[in-house]
Amino acid sequence: MDCQVIRFNYMAISDDRQRMMPTGKERAKGRKLDYPEAVRLPNNFGKLRIGFWLITPSSEFRAGGPLKQELTSHVGPTTLSVSLLILHLLTISQGIISRHQLKGLFVCHYTGSTLAIKLKYGEYWKKVYGPASIERRTWPYDFPRSQDYPHAYQRGTVIGRMLVQDRYVSKEALIVGNDAYVGLAPEGEAGSWQKNSKGYQFWNQSDDDGYFVIRGIRSGSYNLYYWIPGFIGDSKYSYTIHISEGDFIKLGDVVYEAPRNGPTLWEIGIPDRTAAEFYVPDPYPNLVNHLFMNHTNDRQYGLWDRYTDLYPENDLVYNVGASDYRKDWFFAHVNRKLEDGSYGATTWRIVFNLTNVSNGSYTLWLALATANGASIKVNFNEQPNPRWLSFRTGLIGRDNAIARHGIHGFYRLYSFNVPSFLLGKGANVISLHQENGRGKFYGVMYDYIRFEGPPEIDLIFNLKN
Known part of the structure; x- marks a missing residue:
């Protein structure tokens, strides 16, 4: 989506990362540094006018898992979301991803100059960015008619509890796997979700007691992958998980055997x-x-x-x-x-x-x-x-x-x-x-x-x- 540079010139990434954005012309005046994208900018930026967000309610189409970093804000009049679809420069012509996977749903949220000015002077951006949480809660939408977008009743859910076995931390009892990253992704070796760029991925984190819920899963065959902060390594569930329309799968306890040879x-x-x-x-x-x-x-x-x-x-x-x-x-x-x-x-x-x-x-x-x-x-x-x-x-x-x-x-x-x-x-x-x-x-x-x-x-x- 192209935006007029003269109007859209403020960047908000998080509560503590916000700033005026230079235009392409201002960037061209900067001194080039050690790689092409880096320049030392001049100090004279334009005046603040308007805020604009492109909200993505689901990340299921994105490659590389929940930790993959991408460029989401940049100098210029184009919002960046499609670039998050694939790893590096893989193309459809190479057969890496399906054309259907390129069809993402996005919601545009516009804030007028009054709200934008308040943002500059300290109003929390989440008050303006609130619609994002609303869009996430309403996903999957019920209005798309394309067969490429399964509705909520056509998707599945997987629940379970994450536990950890490390006898040098606890000799007898299993350890609760709180804050574990648990996800369904195309079949492969443990950790392969990091470089996978073909299918869909569905991720969530476990709660303080180790329980996790993964909703809105498209029909298909997946491996369940997981890793837990505080422990090294990756693992995956022993069996392939097959999701059909309306499935509700209870896995029970999933035990991660943390890599360990000695004390x-x-x-x-x-x-x-x-x-x-x-x-x-x-x-x-x-x-x-x-x-x-x-x-x-x-x-x-x-x-x-x-x-x-x-x-x-x-x-x-x-x-x-x-x-x-x-x-x-x-x-x-x-x-x-x-x-x-x-x-x-x-x-x-x-x-x-x-x-x-x-x-x-x-x-x-x-x-x-x-x-x-x-x-x-x-x-x-x-x-x-x-x-x-x-x-x-x-x-x-x-x-x-x-x-x-x-x-x-x-x-x-x-x-x-x-x-x-x-x-x-x-x-x-x-x-x-x-x-x-x-x-x-x-x-x-x-x-x-x-x-x-x-x-x-x-x-x-x-x-x-």
Whole structure:
């Protein structure tokens, strides 16, 4: 939908992210920065006039699951919704998605200049944006006559309760899986919903007691996928779920067996698929986006080069038991800017102590919140790994969350079995070497790192210590 730029020039994304929007002409006057979409804007914007929203009552047609980030507000006279349909630039001609899936229903909500002015001076945007919740509650609509839009009575519902089994957290009772993300998506491997772009997806979160309800499901065959903040990994229900018109399916208890080999010796971060908890430096004063100044969970432009400012020669070293990941773990493992303007690879080190080394296999878990053209190689105690051991992720990722000021992208989980002979009594060092040093945007954001002991020492260590 095209809008006149002279009238529609205010952006509201959330309660704390609102601003005047520049026009395309104003943007063209800006100084170009490190990638084509980024410019340093002039300060003279036009006057506030009108607010406009495009409301989407259902996200069932969108690809990539509930965490997929997309561009939803931009400079220019075109509202963005159709672009959310598919991953990257997949097209109908490639047979990736159905033409019927492209038919989305949208509701336009217009607010006149009086409401828009109040918005600028502090009125909560949700008072203006209220119709969105109304539209969601009335979905699926009863007025479409196309066969491509099944009505409410033609759709199904799935209910159940999410529980977690992790014997190193609770040895006997199952744990309530509150706030779990539970969804129906096309059949595939656990976690495949992240990259699926063919069918429909239906998601909801469980309540405080672990109960979940997924409504408005179109007829078809699906897998039930789930993951739970606070626990690593993905899983899916053992059986395919077939939805027919009017079905109401009760699954009962769904138990997630959290990935685990042994007791936790130490951990860094929070397993929630984001890098939001880690240290974010202050932005460069001349590149500040004031939209995000009071919100530490939002990133600023140019933070990748702040790593070089903080670690000009020696890379990050994290001491387990002394360091604090909120202050001492940089939010992104990026490359260092060199004197000639090029970039070089970096190696982060984790130092930890073992009072004794038990026979058996230890486990290192690396959960990545995002990756872009990166390859992480892991070494123990600065020694070359034996030829028969490969602690390497390989070249991964095209998320570009580092450049796009994100906190997460495509989630990945790696586990490395560590023979005890690689460790020693006293101080030990794990080296994380990001091998691709060719540019500023290559790197990863860690979600969570955990080091586990062999299973037989579970009585010595306690996960909560």
